[in-house]
Amino acid sequence: MAWFEQEVDHFGWEPVNGSTTWEHRYFLCEPKDTKKPANGAPRPIFFYCGNEANVELYVNNTGLMWENAGDMGALMVFAEHRYYGESWPFGTEEASSKREHLRFLTHEQALADYAHLISYLKDRLSLKDSPVVAFGGSYGGMLAAWFRQKYPHIVAGAIAASAPLLAFGAWDDEAYWAAVTRDFTPAGGCSASCVGTIRSAWTPLFSRGSTPAGRAELSRVFGLCSPLNTATDVDHLAQMIAMALDTLAMGNFPYPSTYLSDPGAPLPAWPVREVCSRMDAASATDELSLLAALRDGSAVLLNASKTLQCLEIPKDQSYAGIWDYQWCTQALPQESYFGRTGDKDMFYPFRKSKGDVDKHCLHKYGVVPSRSWIEESYGGVDGLLQSSNIVLSNGGMDPWSSGGVNATLSETVVSLWVPEGAHHLDLFFSREEDPPSVREVRKAEVEAIRQWVGQATGG
Template sequence: MTRLCVAVSVALVFFTLAPLEAAAQLRNLTFKIHNFTTKVDHFSYRNNDTFQMRYVVADQHWAKWRGPIFFYPGNEMRVESFVYSTGVMWEWARHFTALLVFAEHRYYGESLPYGENSFKDLEHMAYLSSEQAMADYAELLTWLKNNLEGAKNSRVVAFGGSYGAMLAALMRVKYPHIVEAALASSAPFKMFPGLGSCDRYYRRVTEVFEKSSWGCARDVSRTWPVLDKLGSTPEGCKTMQEKFRTCHNLEPGNYPEFRDWIRRTYSVLAMINYPFAVTYRGPIPARPVKKACGIIRSGMKTEERMVDAVAKVVNMVYNSTGNNSCNNVYPTANMHAYKFQECTELIHPTCTDGVNDMFYPQEWSPEKFAQRCRERFGVTPEFDRMLKKYPMPDFFKTASNIFFTDGSMDPWAAHGLAHAPTIRTKYHLIEGAAHHVDLQFAHRDEPRPYWNARSFARWFIAHWISWYS
């Protein structure tokens, strides 16, 4: 039996997104990529290995001796992804006369502590954690301030989206002497076991589809029995393999994983449901959820057309240009690293029931999850580990100078803080917004609430860093 290795869970992905009209601007972004030597292990004396962490610097607007440092603590992608996607940092750099610094998260991109052996076994992967990554960033910032002419007294503002937003906010609390303020967009601090029901995320995805097009959730739910029938036979699987253009054989034995991949596609669409066209793995139209709903509805007349419609939606996300010969559902090295973190830190229980959401019944089983982690990485998850390290929501009770944002139409907002944890922090819910839209380049077609959110955040950040002047 051929096994499809797919990402069946929902990753805290910071998508490489930019408005299509900003694509020309991307060619004019001037920056330099550097390497910084840092420790593999910051917290013990047993391992003295070092590795090269990549980081990006853009200084065209920086006023030495007085301009702040805008810092992006990278999350689960290559550092270039954040350089091209975090438009708010580029757009504010001129106003603040800021130095831009983007760092690459260890074990992602090219910042591999042990090169091609980084994912060889648990011994090599054991140093992949949020604490180690934040220690990397703290060392980098300290080095820059001590060695870059004019940076010694620069105030540091951390920007982050999704997992990066969590890192930005946590760095403000853990390293307040290094990071003076933070903008944390779409930070799902309540995603962990014990902080809510497992059905919240996919119920919110369903809500996004239903609000975008009335009756869409019902239409999507009608497609699953049709797909399940095909997935139960070798002939049906071969038909779907051709229609979905998968790079690997689809068989009844691995159909459940394939089905989860389709479910995740709807999650992706909900996250990137912006009111303007963006580039993802190709051009994505404005309001793609509404577009997807129209495609699904057009296939409701026959079972064959239903399957064709679902395949068309999947290809709209992963192969919109049609240039790819097939859809490769195997995880990349970055996804492999994230799957490890998902077993050790970023545990996100999800479940669906097919009644209160548009999907199929699937329970969350801690036992099965733990078994998969043991089989794949040799680790047994500690389901309360993150809450022991960062007890939510109490962890932020003494926090200051953090501007939290969520989008009301972002599925991850189901795990957001929902309010400012202290009077010295701010929380803003962006009406109608998808995943970390306030970090993107501004767009002429964006609604007023997007502009308001950026304006509020900019005012408070300017106010906060002025305290240190």
């Protein structure tokens, strides 16, 4: 782990609170068996574009980098995203989260951080001619692709996994929850009845939620720490369950994993199948049985440790933390705001109007979203067609594939598909349980990286 004196504002010159810099955290890593590049060629740099979490999550899980850096002689850099983990531009989370300081939380500032860090490392480590390959998953995948588009003189190529680059503008956000639902069908290895059973359970939940006696019953059935006192509380219960099922779809990996759960509480292999096995135990004609099954199914995530005595409904109904600010400014996608229909998906009708979102963002942050900014900045598919050396991978089990680039655009902007893949499965360490499709995708990604490095070094 190391720290770098980073600029607070890459696009301004005035000090903020008397300072222009802050301490930016990153990890510099090298496998023990690292080879020297052949013929004296400069060693490549594998650069992970940190996203909305502690960067150690990516250090410990990005096996695609670790398993190939040694053979290619690469140095690995994992950069933390400003305002996440321990990288707070104003010293602490509390100070950095003040409304007047959040204006420096943009993806453009983060990309400039990465460009500045790379320039510093190349100079300090005498790696001036080293080609840089960017890696990232989810928002990190978006950053990796945008890094290549915006800084092609710094980044030779990008592996952008599960990156919803098209989840803007006219994109139909209802497609997201339809994609979540697909995991719970036979296409995801589940029973034919699972989706219908989950869909049926919402009716007794909301009908009971309309009366004090019904809310008391729901509080008991779901084992809540605090009683449901209002219809709004019931909406929050439903949202908690929907978001749990969403997270389980993203984390629908073929082996036990803590990537999307607490470190001491791994999700089981194929966790969505476990949800459906619990839902299948319900009687379709018994409302309490349906509610109990919905409780038990969502508990695959909500009580993954099997130690909780009661469930606490989160106060943050955006389920986004400080990421909510990035939604409220640049409309970076957050599924808790996406629409649900109840027929295209297995949930219940839900829609926040633009007016509702604007009101929320104004109240919380004093801003309204710039909904066209990302498209105007990067051009969607048209912008990618003007770029090169980008691999865009997506998975059939990953809801975010609904906003991804799922067709190859050119010889050098390539889409790779993992039918059994949940959220950026291809970036993780190789496992015996991996489906053949992800093994093939990783081979294609490594081949692309070798080509980019060769092009950049004349090899």
